Amino acid sequence: MASVNRFIQFNNETIDTKMLHQMELLAGALADAPYLKVTTRKLVELRPSESALSISVFWRHRTKRIERNGYLSDIYLMAAGFWRDFDLSAWRNFKKSDAPLPSLREQLLLCAEEFRLSEQIKRARPGTAAAFDTREAVYSEFHEDQFKQNHKKGFKSDVLINAAYLRLRGIDVDMGENFHSLFFIWTDLFDAKSTMDSVRVVERVMDRAEFLLDADALHGYYTFGESAEKAPPFRYHEGIEAEESDEPEEIETIEEWFQSWHRETEMSEAPAMEFELERGDSQLAEGGREEEGAGDVQQTAKGDSSGEHLEDSDAEDRQMESQPKGAEGKFGSANDQVVFHESRLRVQGDHRLDIEAWRKKQAPYVRALLKELKKRMTQRQEGIRLNLNAGRLSKKLVPLAIEERPKPFYRKTAPSKELDAVFCLLIDGSASMLDKLDETKQAVLLFHDVLRGLNVPHEIVLFYEDAYEASDAEQPNYFEWMHKFEDRNKDHAQEIASLDAHEDNRDGFAIRWMNSRLKRRTEKHRFLLVFSDGEPSAYNYAENGVVDTANAVAEAKKQGIEVLHLFLSSDSITEEQAAFYRMMYGNKSVSADSLEQFVEQTLRLLKRSLHLVIQSG
Template sequence: MASVNRFIQFNNETIDTKLLHQMEMLAGALADAPYLKVTTRKLVELRPSEAAMSISVFWRHRSKRVERNGYLSDIYLMAGGFWRDFSLAAWREFKKSKTTLPNLREQLLLCAEEFRLSEKIKAARPGTVAAFDIRDMVYKEYHKDQSKQNLKKGFKADFLINAAYLRLRNVEIEMEGLPRALSLIWTELYDAKTTMDSIRVVDQIMDRAEFMFETDAIHSYYTFGEALEKVPPFHYHEGIESDRAEEPEEIDTIEEWFQSWHRETEMSEASAMEFELERGDSQLAEGGREEEGTGDVEQTAKGDSRGEHLEDGDADDRQMTSKPKKAEGQFGSANDQVVYYESRSQVDGDHRLEIEDWRQKQAPYVRALLKELKKRMTQRQEGVRSNLNAGRLSKKLVPLAIEERPKPFYRKTAPSKELDAVFCLLIDGSASMLDKLEETKQAVLLFHDVLRGLNVPHEIVLFYEDAYEASDAEQPNYFEWMHKFEDRGIDHAKEIASFEAHEDNRDGFAIRWMNGRLKRRTEKHRFLLVFSDGEPSAYNYAQNGIVDTANAVAEAKKQGIEVLHLFLSSESISEEQAAFYQMMYGNKSVSADSLEQFVEQTLRLLKRSLHLVIQTG
């Protein structure tokens, strides 16, 4: 697991996940494309193969007002302008034309289209004007500065891009040898209505520029993203022939371009499923299914009659390793290549002395908390509210005769034998937990004992990713249960004392996996606690892991699941670290500044959560 304390400050940048999520929701709404993802890159660009558009990191390290409005203007342009009003047919023809200055020509067109589309958006949506005004203000200063540097270095083609941007915003800059006629031609863009109109103006400029400049533009101020030639691959499977003869449809807008990728992905998955249903397992022997049973036994499992019937048909969940399951779009796009294994945690050795020592230390805390909570539960059950306008009729009816506005009714709180709540505890099983395993186990045991004492259903799961086996094609993840819902009051202290640290952690994936289990619970209050000692770190899961985790927490909240985070550290945490975890988990993230505080903070989290359950019923 990577730490947020990186060795160079500029490498320690984190993204505001809440803001990025808001931009993603806005983009999906403007484009009417809920599948659309938003990421950050150097320049705004389109990547339909990933169903993503990128906003520019150009807006970072500015005031919050400028940063937010800058991102908003990027989204307005991409999802509200280019999405439907940029002609891909015209772009295809434009790209076919040969020129000695291709980079300059392409950037001039994108500059022209940005202006045309921003003016169109502002006219149609007046509420966007403020964001575009701030965008123009910042970019004007940027291009003024860039024009001076490019002129000084002799980058004439780059200077022309700066001058072109500024001229459309009524700012004139001059370069020796740059004809005034170019400026006059460029202002014809004020009347441009389509992408083809912009191309005609750009080509007039290029007719002169090709004779003026010997070298192409060096810097990139605009980029389109993926090449238009990168069309979605056509997938078909043996036995499904009907679509082979179909000609690919002509794509005219960016919306259609993205939809074709999205549709192809869905069709590919559907076709694969249909093939499996119609043809069966292609790995069977040639002799047919009868030969399947002739293979060697690969795995055996010993049954266990403890507890009630196992949930979700997991009759064999006590075997060492389950069959792998594929994520395949169920747990967020950052986790599409994940395969995961679910199994019971195994007891390793005799930990009775350790467990007895831990429980002896924790006994006063556990007893005090259980006594306090049970007392509060009893008070709530026996509490009576009288003098009400509605409810049960009191036996004391004298007020009906002597009072002008009698209130002869009362309500008694309905008794509740058990707390209507369920808890899940996810434990980060990455290698960086190695130096704090004993303290973590004590905290987990406290969690287990308190909830067993209250007869509250709960699960305790260790999660990790196998870093040595992870690749672009497959990222193996593991979930090991120490305690499951159906185990009820069974003591699993030995399993808790036996868990070990492994390699990486994919937090967003683990949270979504546990959310899926909690969604099926009928309890009124559902809590998910995450014990972690750093930021998400797994294969191809760096910055996007932070965003993925924040999105997973937001999704859980929408489903009525309360996510709490306990950051485990062996030293005092910085303000930067605290802000980092609050960015992912909101105000439900707390930290233990020392190893001795692990148990104390766990107790505090449990106490606060259970008080909430008792108060709200």
């Protein structure tokens, strides 16, 4: 796990995950494509293979108003402009040309289309005008500065791009008499109605510019993203015979391009499933089904009998342990290549002396908390009360006739009941936890003992990713249970004392995995606690890991699951670190300023959560 205190301070970029999530929702709504993701890159880009639109980091390090309006203008431009009104066939034909100065040609066309589509969006959606006004003001200032610098250095093609942008915004700059005719042609873009109109203007400009310029543009002010020629892969399955068909239909819009990629990605498993269901003879191994053991029982179930044949949970766990599962798009797009293993954490060695010492140290805290909580629970069990102004109407109605101010109502005794709550604890199992293991074990043991004392169902799971086996094709993740819901009040102190540090941590995936278990619970109050000592860090899970984790927390809240985060640090926490974790977990993130405070903060989290349950009970 990487620390928030990165080595290179000037590269210590913090992502506003809440803002990025809002942009993602906006993009999905404007494009009517809820599958769209939003990422950040140097320039605005279209990335259909990732189902992603990329907004530009150009807007960072500015005022909040400018930053937000800048990102909004990027989204408007792509999701409400390029999405349906950019002609892909015209772009492909334009790209096929072997004309000189290809970078300059392409950037001029994208500049022209940005102008055309911006004006079109403002006319159709007047509410977008403020964002585009901010965009044009900031970019005009930027291009004026770039014009001066490129002019001094003699980068004429780059100067032409800067001047072209400024001319469309009504700002005149002097490139010399030879270029006057170019800008006269360039102003025809004010009448452009389609991508083909823009192409014609750019081609006329380039027919003259290629004789005035010696070199192509050096800087990139515009980029399209992935090549428009890049088609989604065909998912072939052995059981399906190739069908003869006409030439594939030409994809003409960005929307169709993204949909084709999304459709292929979503349906990658469909051909195999369809063939398996319809034919029933797919080759599971050499020699077909029979070599797999057609008569083998694939599933088992428990019955009510008390006989010795009743299957125990250990056997189920062993069966589960041998069956790794694929994420298959169920746990966020950043985790599509994850393969996860679920197992019981194995006890290593005898930890009874350590456990006895920890429990002796924690006993006063545990007893005090249990006593306080049980007292609060008892106080809510009110005895029957008579002669009230409101409540249930008594059968003894005589006071209504003989008393001036009768009180014929009563309240019944509140029935005693257990806490209607369930808790899950996710423990970061990354390598950076190595120097904090003892404190973590003590805090987890405290969590376990308090909830056992209150008969509250809970789970405790260690999660980590195998960094050495992770690749583009597969990222193995592991969940190791120390305690499961089914274990009820069984003591698993030995398992807790055996937890160990491993490699990486994929927090967003782990939270979604636990959410999928919690949302099946019927308890009124569902809590998920995450113990970690830094930001998410796993294979291809750097910047998008922070966003993925924030999105996972937001999804949990929508499902009625309260996510609490405890940040463990061996040093005093900085304001930057605190802000970073609030960005992912909201105001439900707390920190232990020292290892000694870890147990104390765990106790505080539990106490606050359980008080909430009792008060609402």
